[in-house]
Amino acid sequence: MEKKTKLHEKIYLILILFFFYLPIFYVVFFSFNSSKSLTRFTGFSLQWYEKMFSNRTIIEAIGYTVACAVIATIVSTIVGTITAIGLSKSNRIVREMVSQVNNLPMLNPDIVTAIGFMLFFTSLRIQTGFTTMVLAHIAFCIPYVMLSIMPKLRSLDPNIAEAALDLGCTPIQALWKVIIPQIKEGIIAGALVAFTMSFDDFVISLFTTGPGVNNISIYVYSSVKRINPTINALSALIVYVITIVLIIINVVPMIKERRGKRNEQIS
Amino acid sequence: MKGFSKMAYPYIVWMVIMIILPMLMIVFYAFSKSGNDVLTFQFTFQNFVRFFEDSVFPNVLWRSLKMAVATTVICIALGYPCGYIIAKLKGNNQAIMILLITLPMWINMLVRTYAWRGLLGYVELSSEARVYVGMVYNFLPFMILEIYTALSKIDPALLVAARDLGANDFQAFLKVTLPLSLSGVVSGITLVFLPAVSSFFIPKLLGGGQYVLIGNLIEDYFITSGDWNFGSAISFIMAIIILISMYVTRKLDRTAKEDEI
Numbered sequence: 139m140e141k142k143t144k145l146h147e148k149i150y151l152i153l154i155l156f157f158f159y160l161p162i163f164y165v166v167f168f169s170f171n172s173s174k175s176l177t178r179f180t181g182f183s184l185q186w187y188e189k190m191f192s193n194r195t196i197i198e199a200i201g202y203t204v205a206c207a208v209i210a211t212i213v214s215t216i217v218g219t220i221t222a223i224g225l226s227k228s229n230r231i232v233r234e235m236v237s238q239v240n241n242l243p244m245l246n247p248d249i250v251t252a253i254g255f256m257l258f259f260t261s262l263r264i265q266t267g268f269t270t271m272v273l274a275h276i277a278f279c280i281p282y283v284m285l286s287i288m289p290k291l292r293s294l295d296p297n298i299a300e301a302a303l304d305l306g307c308t309p310i311q312a313l314w315k316v317i318i319p320q321i322k323e324g325i326i327a328g329a330l331v332a333f334t335m336s337f338d339d340f341v342i343s344l345f346t347t348g349p350g351v352n353n354i355s356i357y358v359y360s361s362v363k364r365i366n367p368t369i370n371a372l373s374a375l376i377v378y379v380i381t382i383v384l385i386i387i388n389v390v391p392m393i394k395e396r397r398g399k400r401n402e403q404i405s
Numbered sequence: 406m407k408g409f410s411k412m413a414y415p416y417i418v419w420m421v422i423m424i425i426l427p428m429l430m431i432v433f434y435a436f437s438k439s440g441n442d443v444l445t446f447q448f449t450f451q452n453f454v455r456f457f458e459d460s461v462f463p464n465v466l467w468r469s470l471k472m473a474v475a476t477t478v479i480c481i482a483l484g485y486p487c488g489y490i491i492a493k494l495k496g497n498n499q500a501i502m503i504l505l506i507t508l509p510m511w512i513n514m515l516v517r518t519y520a521w522r523g524l525l526g527y528v529e530l531s532s533e534a535r536v537y538v539g540m541v542y543n544f545l546p547f548m549i550l551e552i553y554t555a556l557s558k559i560d561p562a563l564l565v566a567a568r569d570l571g572a573n574d575f576q577a578f579l580k581v582t583l584p585l586s587l588s589g590v591v592s593g594i595t596l597v598f599l600p601a602v603s604s605f606f607i608p609k610l611l612g613g614g615q616y617v618l619i620g621n622l623i624e625d626y627f628i629t630s631g632d633w634n635f636g637s638a639i640s641f642i643m644a645i646i647i648l649i650s651m652y653v654t655r656k657l658d659r660t661a662k663e664d665e666i
Contacts, residue, residue, distance in 0.1 A: 147493075150487065151487065151491070151502065154483070154506075154545075155506075157542070157545075158505075158506065158546070161520035161521050161542070162509060162512065164520060164523055177523060177526040217416060220413075220415075221412065221416035223409060223412055224410050224411065224412030224414070226409075227408075227409040227410040227412075228413055229410075232413065232417075236413065236416070236417065236420065239424055242425075243424060245651070246428075247647065248603065249640065250643070250644050253623065253627055253640055254428050254430055254431050255427050256627065257427065257431060257434055257633060258423075258427040261430060273423070277424065280416070309408060340606065341606075344628075354513065354516075355513055358513075358515050358516060359609075362519055362522070362610060372516075373512075373516040373519065376512055376516055377512055380511045380512055381508075384508060384511065
C-alpha cells in the first residue's frame, strides 16, 4: 500500500512542477517563433531577439533595472548593517519602535507603500524619475536587510567586542574586525534579498518613476496591450540569465567542496 | 559600547521621513478635498461617502476580497499536500524539490504572469477563471514553502509516540501533524491573501481589462485620472480591511496554539 501512495504522491509533485514550469518553457519556446502568433509555432527564427537588442527602450529598461538594483542593494546593505548594529546596542524601546515601523512596508500591500511614496515625492515637488525610484527601492529594501542581520547580532556574545576594546581596538576597528566578520552571513543574505526585491519590483517602481524611465517590469506591463513577441524574447533572456546565475550559485560550492576534499586527501 | 547605539540615529530620521511621512500622506489625502494641498488643507469625509454611496465601489471591494479568500483556500488545498509530500522525502530530494519550487520565483512575477497569456489562448476560460490561474500560479509557491518549513520542523519522535500510544496514521496526522503545521499555514495565508487582495497586474494582464479589482481602481485613480484624494481613500479602506483580517488570522493562530496546550 505504501508503494502505491508513493506513486500518486510523485505524480502530484510532478503535476505541481509542471504547472510551475509550463508557462516558462512556453515563453522560451515561442521566443523562437517566426511569426507573431502566441499560439501557433510557424518555424524557428531569432528575429524577436534581434528586435529586442535593437530596441533602445528595452536596452534602457534593462540598464535602469540593473543600475537601480545595484545602487539599492549597496546602500540598503550598508545602512541596514550600520543600523542593525546600532540597534543591537540601543535600549529595548528604540529597538521595538524601529522594528514596528519597519514592519509597515513589509506588511502593507505594495500598492499602498507605492502610493505613499508617490504622494510624498510629488508633495515635496520632487520630479519623479530614476532618483525617486532608487530612493523608494532603498527605503523598502532596508527593513529586509535588517531583518536578516538582527538575528545574527542577537546571538553574538557582547563580551568579544568588549574584549577587543579593552585590548586597545578603536571602536571602528572593533566593528570592522570583530562584529562585522561574525555577522557576515546575515549581511550577504540581506544583500541578496535586497537585490532580488529591487530587481523584481514592479508596483513601487511604477508609482515612483517618472516619464521616460522604465524598468523591465514596467516595460512588460506597458507593452502587453498589443501582441508583442519581443516580450517573449525579453522574458526568455531573463530566464536564461537567472538559470545561469542559479546554476553557478549552486554548482560552484559543490565543485569547491569536492576540490577541498581532494586536497585533503592529497595532503 | 553604548556609543554604538548612535549608529541607529540616522536611520531613525530616514525612517520617519521615508516610511512614516508617506503613510501619513495617504491618510492626509484620503481625508481632504480634491485639489487640496498640504498648505490649504480642508478636512472632509467626502471621499469615503463617495466610495460607499455608489454600489460599484463596494462591489469591486467585495469581489477582490472574495477572490483573495478563494485564492488563499485553493493555495492551501493544493499547497498543503505538496508541502506534506516534500517534507516526507529523503533529505537530498527535499532540497532538490525546494530548489525546483523556488527557481521560478526568481523570475519576475510580471514576466511569469505574461507567460500565461499565450498558454491560456488555447482554452476558453472566463476572464475570472484566467485571473484565478494567474493568482494561484503566482502565490502557490509561498504557501508550499511556508507549510513545508513548518512540517519539516516537527520532531518525528512525536509521531512515533502518537503511534505507540495507539493512534492510527490518520489520527496521528489530525492530532499531531496538523496542529503543529498550522503556524505555517497562517504565515502562508499572510503571504497569499495580502498580495492577492491588492494585486492589479494579474487581473490587468490576464483578465483582459474587463475584470476590475480594488488594486486596479487604485491604479486608475492615481495614474489615469489623477484623483489622488479618492485613490487615497480607496487605499485607506483597503489597508484597514487588510489590517483587520491579519489581526483575525493571527488571533486564530494564537487560539489554535493555546488549544494545543
